[in-house]
Amino acid sequence: MIKHTLLSVNDFRLRREKLFASLPDNSIAVFAANNEVTRSNDTEYLFCQDKNFYYLTGFNEPDALLVMVKSAQNSCYLFCREKDELQEVWHGRRIGQENAKADYGFDHAYTLADIEQMLPELINGKAALYYLQGANPSLDLQVASWLKQVKAGSRTGNKAPQTLVDAKPLLDDMRLFKSENELTIMRQVNVISGGAHQRAMEKSAVGKFEYQIEAEILHEFARHGARFAAYNSIVAGGDNANILHYTDNCEVLADNDLLLIDAGGELAGYAADITRTFPINGKFTDAQKAIYQLVLDSQIAAIEAIKPGCNFAHLNTLVGEILTTGLYDLGILQGDLAELINENACKKYFIHGLGHWLGLDVHDVGDYQANDKREQLRAFETGMVMTIEPGIYIPATDESVDAKWRGIGVRIEDNIAVTDQGHENLTVNAPKSVHDIEALMARS
Structure with missing residues (x-):
């Protein structure tokens, strides 16, 4: 406790x-x-x-x-x-x-x-x-x-x-810049929420309902002091992961599908916002692993770039190039790579923003200083907290890609505080490497 x-x-x-x-x-x-x-x-x-x-x-x-x-x-x-x-x-x-x-x-x-x-x-x-x-x-x-x-x-x-x-x-x-006391609370709610994601991985199994996994998450929040979820939890098996705000959480978990969970607790009014995607049966298929690793690589690169003076516009450019190149290498995007990168062609499959401010609200207040091209130019400063959440979503109905890719939806999301030296990842105990996820689920 x-x-x-x-x-x-x-x-x-x-x-x-x-x-x-x-x-x-x-x-x-x-x-x-x-x-x-x-x-x-x-x-x-x-x-x-x-x-x-x-x-x-x-x-x-x-x-x-x-x-x-x-x-x-x-x-x-x-x-x-x-x-x-x-x-x-x-x-x-x-x-x-x-x-x-x-x-x-x-x-x-x-x-x-x-x-x-x-x-x-x-x-x-x-x-x-x-x-x-x-x-x-x-x-x-x-x-x-x-x-x-x-x-x-x-x-x-x-x-x-x-x-x-x-x-x-x-x-x-005022709310955009967190005090040390606020950051302490946000660290704590991240630990609680990360533990809930671990529990979800341990309790997931083929044949269970999505809402049963949601119940495990809410149980873990509450037993550690975060009585309420910060928002309606997304527990999306298989192709449901390609519905960005899926909250029905009512379907059966199927073998060889991924489970995308976007869930965070609320502590003393402050929200965590964490997403993890993992195989329901505990083992990624080759296609799932390829998409997952691409998303993870882009997320790690974005997080490593965060420091005072950086901005979301730079991170979006960085992630866009990584995801576009990766999708091209996998054969999902086709054409001239330089043109694809210039057109940010990954947005066909990465259909939401890279991140948002986080605090008392999940999508917290604060100006992004976007220009007429929707580039978010506000420079990061010490005390800001944001999410970083790249994703790839390939609906089951997308016949433009090989069948092995269809129905795969992956998002990985951590909560990051800007520090004088660079950044602090508040999301410390929710496994996200392929090895760590599979190892945890193999023990459960």
């Missing part, structure tokens, strides 16, 4: 202080928590907090509101559910206003019923209002209502903000 690192109240306070430093004087910023979502009739989905709200507060109750007032003395207000013995008996304990201040470091805490009176008062006289525009339709409507109330009092001296600003760019850039 891993002894988990959790973020402290001070971690969240420092984030608010950093955001305050980016706000102009005499401004106000408003951030809303998520609401509970009905699953059916009187049952709800398990609650998942809005990631931006969580990033700034660490507060994990629905319906709350964070208000940050930038002035000579910066102040943070939290509006949240009040203590209620009857509701707590039925639905669980609430933090309440006193604990919100004592345990979460807010300057002021009020009930949800106080919002409609206090927000127009807090907004009045501010030069600028920051919020996540368009992210929460309910908040958009509330902001419009509050502004209307302030403007209605203009004859008595009320003054509404002249500037409404989307806070997303500020928070996106």
Whole structure:
């Protein structure tokens, strides 16, 4: 069992202080928590907090509101559910206003019923209002209502903000760079998730259902403290691997097929995102091994190139050349090799991006600085975390290739942090070489 690192109240306070430093004087910023979502009739989905709200507060109750007032003395207000013995008996304990201040470091805490009176008062006289525009339709409507109330009092001296600003760019850039405490959590959730991929390899067998392997993965997450999956797990046997976001996970595992698993746990809000592909019967066929090794070679080359100053555009060029050359050598792509490389012909079979930012969200926030050619030019910097996930997908219906290649889908994905010296692969315990996979499965 891993002894988990959790973020402290001070971690969240420092984030608010950093955001305050980016706000102009005499401004106000408003951030809303998520609401509970009905699953059916009187049952709800398990609650998942809005990631931006969580990033700034660490507060994990629905319906709350964070208000940050930038002035000579910066102040943070939290509006949240009040203590209620009857509701707590039925639905669980609430933090309440006193604990919100004592345990979460807010300057002021009020009930949800106080919002409609206090927000127009807090907004009045501010030069600028920051919020996540368009992210929460309910908040958009509330902001419009509050502004209307302030403007209605203009004859008595009320003054509404002249500037409404989307806070997303500020928070996106903050979240893109992980602190050492965040990296520690992401290392831990990678170890948990890597163990789950090991378990999947050990438990896979011809005749089992994909969902049975998914259950083994979720079991491994939970027993090591990652109670939730970071996203719906993809457990795709055979040709199902050629459906990129396959989550039905309902078919029987067949002999001589590969099993592609894209699954990661969530720990303290932070996601792992790992993909492994392996033979269900424990032994790669020659064709499977050839495709698999090509994908692995391209992934290793991309990871080795990661360092400050590099970018996704460079990695895409590198991987594109390796995959195109490899597919040409295997006879899957035909023509003039130089022309194929120039045309990035591998994209016929490598149909998604090479990677994405990773953090509180699986596809985490952060600008890639793509140009009009969709080249992602943002230079990597220390503290960024990304996935690297090349793949080759040859549908069973592709009659342009030899039958031995049809139905093979391979993706290999690790989580990489940029360091001062280069990079750190956080995905340390999920086997990915042909030898290591076959050796593990032979022992199970």
